[in-house]
Amino acid sequence: xxxxxxxxxxxxxxxxxxxxxxxxxxxxxxxxxxxxxxxxxxxxxxxxxxxxxxxxxxxxxxxxxxxxxxxxxxxxxxxxxxxxxxxxxxxxxxxxxxxxxxxxxxxxxxxxxxxxxxxxxxxxxxxxxxxxxxxxxxxxxxxxxxxxxxxxxxxxxxxxxxxxxxxxxxxxxxxxxxxxxxxxxxxxxxxxxxxxxxxxxxxxxxxxxxxxxxxxxxxxxxxxxxxxxxxxxxxxxxxxxxxxxxxxxxxxxxxxxxxxxxxxxxxxxxxxxxxxxxxxxxxxxxxxxxxxxxxxxxxxxxxxxxxxxxxxxxxxxxxxxxxxxxxxxxxxxxxxxxxxxxxxxxxxxxxxxxxxxxxxxxxxxxxxxxxxxxxxxxxxxxxxxxxxxxxxxxxxxxxxxxxxxxxxxxxxxxxxxxxxxxxxxxxxxxxxxxxxxxxxxxxxxxxxxxxxxxxxxxxxxxxxxxxxxx
Amino acid sequence: xxxxxxxxxxxxxxxxxxxxxxxxxxxxxxxxxxxxxxxxxxxxxxxxxxxxxxxxxxxxxxxxxxxxxxxxxxxxxxxxxxxxxxxxxxxxxxxxxxxxxxxxxxxxxxxxxxxxxxxxxxxxxxxxxxxxxxxxxxxxxxxxxxxxxxxxxxxxxxxxxxxxxxxxxxxxxxxxxxxxxxxxxxxxxxxxxxxxxxxxxxxxxxxxxxxxxxxxxxxxxxxxxxxxxxxxxxxxxxxxxxxx
Numbered sequence: 060x061x062x063x064x065x066x067x068x069x070x071x072x073x074x075x076x077x078x079x080x081x082x083x084x085x086x087x088x089x090x091x092x093x094x095x096x097x098x099x100x101x102x103x104x105x106x107x108x109x110x111x112x113x114x115x116x117x118x119x120x121x122x123x124x125x126x127x128x129x130x131x132x133x134x135x136x137x138x139x140x141x142x143x144x145x146x147x148x149x150x151x152x153x154x155x156x157x158x159x160x161x162x163x164x165x166x167x168x169x170x171x172x173x174x175x176x177x178x179x180x181x182x183x184x185x186x187x188x189x190x191x192x193x194x195x196x197x198x199x200x201x202x203x204x205x206x207x208x209x210x211x212x213x214x215x216x217x218x219x220x221x222x223x224x225x226x227x228x229x230x231x232x233x234x235x236x237x238x239x240x241x242x243x244x245x246x247x248x249x250x251x252x253x254x255x256x257x258x259x260x261x262x263x264x265x266x267x268x269x270x271x272x273x274x275x276x277x278x279x280x281x282x283x284x285x286x287x288x289x290x291x292x293x294x295x296x297x298x299x300x301x302x303x304x305x306x307x308x309x310x311x312x313x314x315x316x317x318x319x320x321x322x323x324x325x326x327x328x329x330x331x332x333x334x335x336x337x338x339x340x341x342x343x344x345x346x347x348x349x350x351x352x353x354x355x356x357x358x359x360x361x362x363x364x365x366x367x368x369x370x371x372x373x374x375x376x377x378x379x380x381x382x383x384x385x386x387x388x389x390x391x392x393x394x395x396x397x398x399x400x401x402x403x404x405x406x407x408x409x410x411x412x413x414x415x416x417x418x419x420x421x422x423x424x425x426x427x428x429x430x431x432x433x434x435x436x437x438x439x440x441x442x443x444x445x446x447x448x449x450x451x452x453x454x455x456x457x458x459x460x461x462x463x464x465x466x467x468x469x470x471x472x473x474x475x476x477x478x479x480x481x482x483x484x485x486x487x488x489x490x491x492x493x494x495x496x497x498x499x500x501x502x503x504x505x506x507x508x509x510x511x512x513x514x515x516x517x518x519x520x521x522x523x524x525x526x527x528x529x
Numbered sequence: 530x531x532x533x534x535x536x537x538x539x540x541x542x543x544x545x546x547x548x549x550x551x552x553x554x555x556x557x558x559x560x561x562x563x564x565x566x567x568x569x570x571x572x573x574x575x576x577x578x579x580x581x582x583x584x585x586x587x588x589x590x591x592x593x594x595x596x597x598x599x600x601x602x603x604x605x606x607x608x609x610x611x612x613x614x615x616x617x618x619x620x621x622x623x624x625x626x627x628x629x630x631x632x633x634x635x636x637x638x639x640x641x642x643x644x645x646x647x648x649x650x651x652x653x654x655x656x657x658x659x660x661x662x663x664x665x666x667x668x669x670x671x672x673x674x675x676x677x678x679x680x681x682x683x684x685x686x687x688x689x690x691x692x693x694x695x696x697x698x699x700x701x702x703x704x705x706x707x708x709x710x711x712x713x714x715x716x717x718x719x720x721x722x723x724x725x726x727x728x729x730x731x732x733x734x735x736x737x738x739x740x741x742x743x744x745x746x747x748x749x750x751x752x753x754x755x756x757x758x759x760x761x762x763x764x765x766x767x768x769x770x771x772x773x
Contacts, residue, residue, distance in 0.1 A: 060633075063633040064634075067619075070622070071621060071622070074622075075621055209617050210616075210617025213581075213583070213611070213617075214613070214616070214617065216583065217581050217606065217609060217610070217611030217688070218682075219602070219605075219606040219636070220603075527583070527584075529584070
């Protein structure tokens with residue numbers, strides 16, 4: 060019995076004009092999203108390589124490591140960014156490393172090309188989140204009440220059909236009719252990836268499969284919700300209206316509202332306010348140091364070189380001391396802010412998970428490695444690198460090249476100094492969150508999507524039991 | 530044990546303050562057409578809805594093959610076919626596809642396309658219509674499809690809810706011919722209509738319904754020398770007692 064209902068549902072959908080139109084649109088968008096994603100990845104990769112080369116080129120020709128005041132590092136583009144861009148275009152992708160101090164992360168892609176910030180990129184997340192959810196509504200908003208309006212429900216239930224089998228058949232049929240055909244463009248897109256230069260590794264394939272699975276689960280949520288609403292209302296026009304309102308709330312309102320609510324609940328200090336505090340503190344330290352510097356008296360007598368060394372050592376000690384105090388102060392402020400930021404984020408994420416759209420978004424951005432964690436993992440990698448870089452520079456120059464004054468005396472020696480070798484600078488290695496952690500993090504939201512499916516199906520099941528089929 | 534295929538025993542349906550069906554009792558045996566004749570709101574469709582378990586009785590029982598419908602609806606409906614005023618099938622499907630689906634729902638899973646074609650030919654739908662989509666069908670053609678579904682299900686019991694309403698005379702005549710042939714095969718048929726002419730033409734028993742009550746029930750033989758139209762008007766005007 061279930062098989063016949065499923066078959067009928069699939070056939071009914073597949074031969075409809077509605078399906079032809081939506082399938083064509085979805086297929087084109089899916090393939091296009093793979094294509095543009097891959098192309099964007101290629102561009103980002105080229106930009107990344109060019110940035111690295113340019114960075115080294117600027118150092119080439121220098122003869123003294125002390126002249127290397129800053130070194131730029133870049134966030135390498137991740138292959139799965141091409142499918143789910145997440146926050147990857149919003150966050151800074153480069154950082155200028157000096158030996159000490161805070162590291163500003165800058166140059167976000169949207170900062171470079173603001174037009175993309177307005178219209179965003181076409182990616183798989185967008186196709187599933189917006190297009191497929193709407194199409195799922197379009198296919199199932201009249202699943203039950205539409206049959207009643209057409210009169211087919213009476214004829215159907217004049218047979219000995221259990222209601223639960225009917226509704227299960229409806230749901231399975233419409234899900235398969237929507238999802239199986241869409242596997243074709245997804246498969247084409249998948250085949251396009253290596254052709255367009257995106258090579259996924261073993262763990263990335265697993266994450267990619269889970270991204271697609273999440274998309275289909277998310278589609279299932281809208282299908283089961285549509286069937287549920289359709290079995291709650293008498294008229295298909297009413298269920299369509301309700302579903303549109305729910306869609307707007309789920310996609311547009313709840314995620315934004317969650318940020319507003321969490322912002323009101325948790326008072327996170329503004330960055331400007333923090334920077335101002337830090338600047339005042341640093342300025343105060345400098346004032347103190349200026350007094351110390353004015354009191355500096357060399358002990359070496361007339362030997363200029365020794366005096367310079369003594370002065371440099373004095374300045375270095377001051378800088379180290381200042382740096383230590385600044386770091387302590389900044390760390391305290393940063394920690395307070397990060398804690399509050401994390402709390403606010405947690406509140407916002409928890410509230411927004413009321414909407415399956417947020418769960419889907421968290422799942423896929425988490426799996427693609429483009430969630431908000433990308434920003435913190437890049438920052439962490441940069442901070443770790445700063446220590447490595449600083450140690451390297453100390454080994455080369457005997458001092459930390461970060462902020463601090465340095466005095467040199469010219470050497471009249473005619474011997475041409477050798478160029479430094481930029482290749483010696485330790486390579487920056489971005490350490491993304493481990494795949495296993497990404498997957499386990501996303502499983503919570505995938506589970507939530509499954510939960511939404513079950514809840515809405517149960518809702519459809521129970522409301523249909525009471526549905527008047529006449 | 531009763532040999533009646535269709536049986537209403539004190540069947541009552543009440544909606545808040547409205548008594549839609551008031552202790553209605555009748556039975557239909559094999560090879561019999563029982564027609565419920567009455568105006569709009571008389572309770573004819575409600576009675577059929579009770580037999581199809583679309584609604585539950587407030588009191589009494591609707592039985593099919595001695596099975597109380599509201600207690601064992603799935604079992605009772607195994608031997609039921611239903612044709613409504615507007616047979617609504619899937620308009621994107623062809624006649625054959627509709628027959629295939631509804632026959633399978635009716636438990637006939639081993640039928641072939643030839644069986645469907647034979648059924649369609651029997652109800653008067655020629656070959657060129659077999660693979661046409663239902664959206665191209667007239668109402669009469671859809672009604673014929675509905676009968677074809679009932680034929681394929683080979684149900685012992687057939688419910689017809691205003692089946693000839695809106696049909697042109699030719700289609701109405703063909704439809705009646707089909708119903709008769711089904712009756713002759715031994716089916717028990719319960720039909721509702723407000724068409725006195727058709728009722729008299731086809732029925733073995735006629736029950737005139739008014740305000741949820743069968744106010745008159747007569748067999749074909751009893752009605753032979755009576756003017757059904759006059760009787761009907763008489764009862765509609767408020768004459769006569771309730772049928773026991």
